[in-house]
Amino acid sequence: MTVDVVTKDEITKLLNNWYSKIRSHHVDKAKELKTEIDQKMHRMKEDQDILLHYSLLDFRFQILTGDFQHDLILSEKLSISEQTETFLQYYYHFFKFIYYTEISQYRKAKEHYESAERLLEAIPDEAEKAEFNYRASIFYYHIGDYSHSISHAMEAKRFFSCNPSYEIKSVNCKITIAISCIELSMFDLAEKQLKSSLNILTEQKEKLFIVYYNLGLLYSQKGHSELAIKYLSASIKEKKHYKTMFLLAREYFKVGNIEDAHVYIQNGLKVCDKEYMHHFQILKEIVDQSSVEQIENVVEKALHYFKKENMWRYVQDYAGELAVRFFAANNPKKSTKFFRLSYDAKQILNWEILHINHIEA
Numbered sequence: 129m130t131v132d133v134v135t136k137d138e139i140t141k142l143l144n145n146w147y148s149k150i151r152s153h154h155v156d157k158a159k160e161l162k163t164e165i166d167q168k169m170h171r172m173k174e175d176q177d178i179l180l181h182y183s184l185l186d187f188r189f190q191i192l193t194g195d196f197q198h199d200l201i202l203s204e205k206l207s208i209s210e211q212t213e214t215f216l217q218y219y220y221h222f223f224k225f226i227y228y229t230e231i232s233q234y235r236k237a238k239e240h241y242e243s244a245e246r247l248l249e250a251i252p253d254e255a256e257k258a259e260f261n262y263r264a265s266i267f268y269y270h271i272g273d274y275s276h277s278i279s280h281a282m283e284a285k286r287f288f289s290c291n292p293s294y295e296i297k298s299v300n301c302k303i304t305i306a307i308s309c310i311e312l313s314m315f316d317l318a319e320k321q322l323k324s325s326l327n328i329l330t331e332q333k334e335k336l337f338i339v340y341y342n343l344g345l346l347y348s349q350k351g352h353s354e355l356a357i358k359y360l361s362a363s364i365k366e367k368k369h370y371k372t373m374f375l376l377a378r379e380y381f382k383v384g385n386i387e388d389a390h391v392y393i394q395n396g397l398k399v400c401d402k403e404y405m406h407h408f409q410i411l412k413e414i415v416d417q418s419s420v421e422q423i424e425n426v427v428e429k430a431l432h433y434f435k436k437e438n439m440w441r442y443v444q445d446y447a448g449e450l451a452v453r454f455f456a457a458n459n460p461k462k463s464t465k466f467f468r469l470s471y472d473a474k475q476i477l478n479w480e481i482l483h484i485n486h487i488e489a
Contacts, residue, residue, distance in 0.1 A: 134172040142168070143181050150185070150192050151259050153296040162189060177213065184219040191226055199227060218247035222260065229267045232403035234437045237267060255294075258287035262297060265304045272441030272477050274308040281305045296334065299325045303342060310346050311441075318346055337366035344375055353379045370400035374407055381415050389415050403437070406430035410446065420453045424462070431469070444473035 142165050149158040169182060183202065190196040200223065202208065208220045221244040228237035241264065248260055265281035268274070285301035288294040306321035326339045344360035347353075356379045364372045377392035393415065397408050410430055413423045427446050434442045451466035 134168045136172065136175055136178060139165070139168060139172055139178055140181070143178075143185055147185050147188070148255075150188055151255065151297075152294050153192070153300070154293075155192060158189060158192065162186075177216070180208075180212070180216055181219075184216065184223060188219070188223045188226070191223070191230060196227070196230075200224065214247055214250050218244055218251060221247065222263070225267070226263055229263070229270065232270070232401055232437065234267070234271050234439065238438075241267060254287055255291075258284045258294075258297075262288075262301055262304070265301070265308075269304060269308055269311075271438055272311075274311050277308040278305055281308070295328070296332070299328050303338060307342055307345065310342075310349050313349075315346060315350055319343075322346065335366055337363040337369070337372075340366070341369070341372050341375075344372070344379075348375055348379055353382045357383070370396045370404050370408075374400075374404060374411065377408075377411060377415070381411070386415060402433065403439070406433055420450075420457045420459075423453065424450060440473040440477045444470050444477065447473060 142161065146158060146161040146165060149161055165182070169178075172178070180202070184200070187196070187200040200220075208217055212220075221240045225237050225240035225244055228234070228240060244260065248257065251257075261280045261284035265277045265279075265284065268277035268280060281301045281304040285298055285305075288298035288301060302321045302325045306318040306325070309315070309318035309321065322339055322343050326336065326343070329336055329339060340359045340363035344356045344358075344363060347355040347359065357376065360372055360376045360379065363369075364376065373392040373396035377389045377396065380386075380392065381389040389411075393408055393412050397405065397412075400408060406426070406429065409426045410423070413426050427450050430446060431443055434440070434446075447466045448470035451463050451470060454460075454463035454466060
């Protein structure tokens with residue numbers, strides 16, 4: 129019995145369809161297509177472009193499913209060169225940009241962002257431009273540039289909201305707009321975006337932990353700890369994520385529940401990334417009511433990391449908090465040092481005052 133050989137055109141069509149499902153956040157359909165593609169890959173003649181195309185999309189698929197442990201490393205046979213097709217060069221840099229953003233290495237993320245942005249000019253695909261803008265909005269949120277985050281998210285949403293197959297991505301844009309609005313203290317607008325997203329995802333029977341998490345963040349920022357704990361607890365029931373553990377630890381500490389705060393700090397430190405290791409360690413010293421000098425020790429280590437990764441919003445926040453603590457401890461020299469550092473970080477951020485009269489719900 130002979131086995132039919134799969135043609136390059138057939139696999140290319142499947143790969144393009146696979147990426148379409150990944151890009152539109154249709155996880156189950158993407159998983160089904162991966163199974164089909166894996167079964168057919170060994171039935172075609174070896175082709176370096178196809179193998180490279182598959183390797184890049186498989187890396188992107190791992191990011192989609194959250195099942196990624198290592199960076200993409202290509203072999204000598206599957207290298208990226210000037211001769212590689214433009215769209216594969218773009219995928220390489222764009223997916224690396226997403227990866228480094230996901231693991232909080234924003235300096236490396238920026239390098240790949242700039243390379244992908246240049247290559248995107250030669251790709252006549254409006255859906256891909258929207259996807260790029262969406263990912264750029266997440267990146268700018270993480271480095272504290274909320275005006276650019278909102279503008280990129282709105283640009284992406286303009287395309288996604290007009291295409292029914294991208295409804296989930298449109299919701300994701302609304303969530304990104306909301307979290308930037310939270311940081312800008314635009315709480316009413318943020319709540320409107322999140323409640324709208326919650327309704328849509330509930331109707332679509334999608335998981336809700338991201339919206340619950342961000343509602344928890346919203347109420348935390350507003351100083352409503354009990355409401356924050358309610359939504360964060362709902363989020364962690366669906367997905368035990370270290371960011372949710374951090375916010376729960378912080379909110380439990382605010383309401384005087386030291387025991388639960390310690391539990392979430394201990395659990396979070398076991399699973400968090402390098403960025404959140406610093407957040408947890410600082411919070412632990414605060415919860416333990418350590419001396420200002422002990423807090424300074426962990427904050428200094430964190431500030432070194434945050435400066436290296438251009439995360440100036442955390443430099444501003446933590447340096448400012450330490451300055452207040454030294455002022456209360458009657459140490460004007462140290463207080464002045466950290467107030468100045470906080471002020472300099474704010475200047476580097478160069479936040480623009482946003483005059484947003486209306487953001488579409």
